[in-house]
Amino acid sequence: MSDSTYPSKQQQSENLTELERQYILFTQNGMPLVSKPYHHLAEQLKISVEDTLAMTNDLLARGVIRRIAAVPNHYRAGYTFNGMTVWDVKDEEVQTYGKLLGQLPFVSHCYRRPRRLPEWNFNLFAMIHGKNEQQIDEYRIQIKKLLEDVLQTSANSSNEMLTSSKILKKTGLRLKAK
Amino acid sequence: MDALDRKILNRTQLGIPVSDQPFADIANELGCDEQQVIDKLQTMLDDGLLTRFGPMFDAASLGGAFTLSAMIVPEERFGEVNDIVNAFSQVAHNYKRQHTLNMWFVVACESQQEIQTVIADIEQQSGLQVFDFPKQEEFYVGLYLPV
Numbered sequence: 139m140s141d142s143t144y145p146s147k148q149q150q151s152e153n154l155t156e157l158e159r160q161y162i163l164f165t166q167n168g169m170p171l172v173s174k175p176y177h178h179l180a181e182q183l184k185i186s187v188e189d190t191l192a193m194t195n196d197l198l199a200r201g202v203i204r205r206i207a208a209v210p211n212h213y214r215a216g217y218t219f220n221g222m223t224v225w226d227v228k229d230e231e232v233q234t235y236g237k238l239l240g241q242l243p244f245v246s247h248c249y250r251r252p253r254r255l256p257e258w259n260f261n262l263f264a265m266i267h268g269k270n271e272q273q274i275d276e277y278r279i280q281i282k283k284l285l286e287d288v289l290q291t292s293a294n295s296s297n298e299m300l301t302s303s304k305i306l307k308k309t310g311l312r313l314k315a316k
Numbered sequence: 317m318d319a320l321d322r323k324i325l326n327r328t329q330l331g332i333p334v335s336d337q338p339f340a341d342i343a344n345e346l347g348c349d350e351q352q353v354i355d356k357l358q359t360m361l362d363d364g365l366l367t368r369f370g371p372m373f374d375a376a377s378l379g380g381a382f383t384l385s386a387m388i389v390p391e392e393r394f395g396e397v398n399d400i401v402n403a404f405s406q407v408a409h410n411y412k413r414q415h416t417l418n419m420w421f422v423v424a425c426e427s428q429q430e431i432q433t434v435i436a437d438i439e440q441q442s443g444l445q446v447f448d449f450p451k452q453e454e455f456y457v458g459l460y461l462p463v
Contacts, residue, residue: 154379162373169370171358173337173350187336194334194371202377204457205331206338206370208357214365215325215461222413222420233453240456250453251384258386258417258447267459297415306410307402307421 154202157183161193169206217267221274221299223281224260226253231288232262238284239264244277259291266299274299317365317463320348324356325365326462374457381428383450385435386417387442394419400441406434417447 154162164182169175180190197203212218227235232250239262240248247265264281268274278299282289317325323346332338339357340350360366376382389397394412401407401421410421425431435446 154377162371162378165371166373167370168361168368171339171354171361171369173339173354175338176334176336191334191336197371198334200377201374203371204374205372206334207331207372208325208328208360208369209367209372210325210329210461210463211364211367212459212461215463217461233455236453236455243460243462245456246459247457248455249451250455251449251451254447254449257388258449263449267461300413300415300417300420302411302413304412306398306412306419307407308409 157185158193158197158202161197212267216269219268219271219274219301221266221268221278221301223264223266223278223299225262225264225281225285225298226259226290227262227285227288228290229261235285235288236262239281242266242277242281244268245281260298271301274301320346320352321356321360322463324348324353325360328353328357328369329460375424379426381425381431383423383431383435383448385421385423385438385449386447387419387438387444388417389419389442389444397442397444401438404434404438406430 160183161179164179170178172178174187176187176190176194180187183190185193194203194206198205212220236248236250239245242264244266245264246267247263249263250261251263253259253261262285266274266277266281268277282298324342327342327346333341335341337350339353343350343353346353357366357369361369387397387401397419398410401419402410404423406423406425408422408424410419412418413420423431423434425434435448439446
């Protein structure tokens with residue numbers, strides 16, 4: 139049921155060199171917590187430290203690497219509630235407001251996705267995270283106020299945030315070695 | 317967790333610099349020493365407070381194709397349909413959500429073609445329609461969970 143008339147960003151996947159593939163394979167499970175982590179990686183890649191740092195900067199600039207960071211476990215950090223908020227925003231405004239929502243600290247993912255009428259008239263998705271039900275509901279209201287002028291149909295409040303009542307499956311994504 | 321643990325966790329979630337000694341840079345910013353940063357991050361990793369530490373890759377640039385899909389599953393068939401959907405190795409995440417569209421899952425494949433095949437197979441095996449919501453534009457991805 140994918141709508142092929144919409145250009146999809148995900149189809150423009152980056153072409154990776156063999157060395158970049160190796161970089162990913164060596165680091166996708168994590169980077170060593172040592173004083174000079176790129177020295178270790180340079181040895182694995184059999185290139186210089188300078189080249190390893192340059193490659194890292196290049197992968198960051200191209201968006202292949204989003205950032206090099208600590209990834210906390212949501213639940214252990216106390217963020218046990220999430221909500222997928224969904225909005226029917228005027229098409230010509232969706233980009234401006236999508237970027238705006240992305241700047242909110244509690245939004246983790248923000249995307250434009252296709253409507254599937256008549257069942258689904260929402261084109262802007264923003265995932266939010268919080269420590270309790272009240273908190274995520276406050277975030278939902280905050281988003282709604284921001285979008286006030288560009289919402290086409292206002293869903294009732296129980297429809298604009300889909301909370302997850304159960305994780306049915308969760309696996310990690312990994313690049314497979316060739 | 318002490319105050320320094322929190323400072324380190326909050327700071328390193330945002331991304332560490334690309335440099336010869338990134339943890340020394342972080343230590344300078346926070347006013348502690350490099351070994352403390354390294355040791356505390358290692359402890360958080362060992363304790364499971366961190367799921368990982370390192371580069372966060374854009375999944376799509378790893379060469380795969382992804383989509384978010386949803387179904388309207390009658391409550392009495394939920395378990396059965398859940399088994400059908402989860403049996404596909406290409407289904408990476410699956411959540412029950414409170415909505416008419418009550419089952420939401422991410423399909424991760426090698427190619428766009430394979431996504432269409434998986435969706436068609438799920439529709440055929442379940443007898444239910446799969447609504448497909450591929451991302452058209454990404455505005456933001458990143459999660460900051462201050463502790």
